[in-house]
Amino acid sequence: MTTVIIGGGQAGVQVADSLRAGGYGEEITMVTDEAPWPYQRPPLSKELMNTAGAIKPLPLRPEMFFCDNDINLVRGTAATGIDRRRQTVRLADGQQLPYSQLVMATGARVRPLGIAGADLPGVFGLRTLEDAKRLESAIRPGAKVVIVGAGFIGLECASGLRALGCDIIILESGSRAMKRTSSPVMSEWFAEAHRSTGIDLKFEERIARIDTTPGGQQLVALSTLGNRYEADVVVCGNGVMANDTLGAKAGLDVDDGILVDSSLRTSDPKIVAVGDCARFPSVHAGTRARLESVQNATAQGRHAASTILGGTDAYRAVPWFWSVQGKNKLQIAGIVGANDRRITVGQPDEGKFSVMNFQRNILTSVESVNQPAVHMAARRALEHAILVTYDQAVEPGFSLVTATKAQQASAA
């Protein structure tokens, strides 16, 4: 009996940890194509950008963890094939690893820009420690930076590089910032916050091509509106794609992510998939979803381990996410719907407020800016099915923190 885990990121490491914590006594082998010891990605676009020249990985677990828990970690080697009939994984170095249980935790990769010039030196994605180091070495105060995409990575990167004294232009093809994940109120508030620091945010403008100036000293980003932006560096914050090709090649069901059931099993019962690479039936989204967050990767990692250990529960964890953009921390609990009814509570002018989102009359998600207590209350409300209605929330003086505490106390 051996569990092989492909991918040594947040989700893969959590599966290994939870298997051991749950008493799994068989072999565990984890394969990662990255050379460094497993590390956390969120700091790559946050604190580390603010400490130029000092990017150091924050480990997901201390190195001792792998030895202490008898986890055989193979670093710097990709899994290149899965033979489901023989139950083996082939590695790039020629090794064949037999498995009785396989975990796909392959994460995601930066979506290619798909335009001419995308492979010029000076054009960077930001997914790995190596990416962050390469980007960092190309940055100096006063550098002109074009960022493609006003999603979380683009905006976090923009504020970090702005703090380092760079000139920033963001080209966003959509009509607002963080459109996929946030309400219009939140998009507008963050766009203004970034503009107030001197970041130039352009919406409904798509990058069309990247050239160089005649001497080749600088990049020139050309947009679909015909504008030319000179840049020392172009950062691709245009989203990621699931690493699902290995799964697809092995014949697993795939649709922008490896499809799993509510126990996180793929179409092959010997294989589970977790984290950024998995598309799962989400009770909170009301449809199949693929989420890209630390919470999703760790909660699914725990759940997949319990499935391997014989559990049959459905995965139902409340999704939550955070983003740090300059001095502002955004925390989202639940999934923000495009057609939700919304109430803004608190003081947007002072940078302390929340947007409560409702489907019909029921609270389904809360976005909080610099209000950790409200975020925690939102998670409590959604996790414990504490009923919070739109009608309640519009009452003068309504506080989510007080309301959730009161309901929990009365239920105890």
Ligand SMILES: Cc1cc2nc3c(=O)[nH]c(=O)nc-3n(C[C@H](O)[C@H](O)[C@H](O)COP(=O)(O)OP(=O)(O)OC[C@H]3O[C@@H](n4cnc5c(N)ncnc54)[C@H](O)[C@@H]3O)c2cc1C
């Ligand atoms: C810059 C940045 C900032 C972020 N900030 C936040 C944040 O503030 N809050 C938040 O909640 N989330 C944030 N995220 C998202 C979060 O880090 C991811 O959702 C999480 O890391 C997903 O974990 P994972 O294990 O599914 O995938 P990953 O962490 O991507 O790990 C997958 C691993 O598998 C490896 N792999 C892939 N294919 C193979 C193969 N064939 N063989 C061997 N290895 C393979 C990959 O190289 C990678 O090491 C951020 C992500 C980035 C990149």
